[in-house]
Amino acid sequence: MSAHYLTNLKMKTDFEFKGLEDHFLKAQSKGDFVKRYFSYLSELMTRVDVSVIEQIIDVFIRAGDRGKTLYFLGNGGSAARASHLANDISIGTRSPGSKPFKAVSLTDNLSIITALANDEGYANVFVSQLDGILQPDDVVVAFSVSGNSDNVLKGLRYAKEHGAITIGCTGFDGGAMSQLTNINLHVPTHRGEYGPVEDIFTILGHLIYTYLRLERRGTL
DSSP states (O other): OOHHHHHHHHHHHHHTSOOHHHHHHHOSSHHHHHHHHHHHHHHHHHTSOHHHHHHHHHHHHHHHHTTOEEEEEESTHHHHHHHHHHHIIIIITOOTTSOOOEEEETTSOHHHHHHHHHHHOGGGTTHHHHTTTOOTTOEEEEEESSSOOHHHHHHHHHHHHTTOEEEEEEOTTOTGGGGTSSEEEEOOOOTTOHHHHHHHHHHHHHHHHHHHHHHHHTOO
16 A cells, blocks of 8 residues: 555545544434444445455455465454454354365464463564464454554564465554555544444454355355
């Protein structure tokens, strides 16, 4: 993603649409704020590049057909998104007669994460899990609303260096991650609006999972 594009994106985010704080200040009641929140999510959905979602689906299908592993990672709420999507894809897409997806969340084993954080530093909790098991053409999917989490960036750099396909899911202005991944799914928002970005991540995760489930069942 070019610096020029990022500059234009920042201008759009700052001036073309109002964020949640503005909606809160203008809301006439709690119910009005609820409606404004829903409307804001709908607006954000229109700003997501559909072609990027298509690319992600294609990458997942190719990885599944070739027996490659999908690894998911993130911090905080994004860790929950990683765990959720790994569950949906690994379990929810199973269908008799079709090859199952191998999907692994690197956020789920608390013993491993705390051991690595204690012994090697929190910045290494993902790269150390990938070390020795990541194979060329595996897929590493990172969720980071800011796009600037050190441990996520470090895991992605390791993945790229070892021939994996990298996918980033970002909010705000995309951060450093938008320049690092092969595919970047971006939800442009005002800085600090974690909730709406993670809402969209969840919706898009369910969208992708649903497509894969139906594709595996041969109903598409």
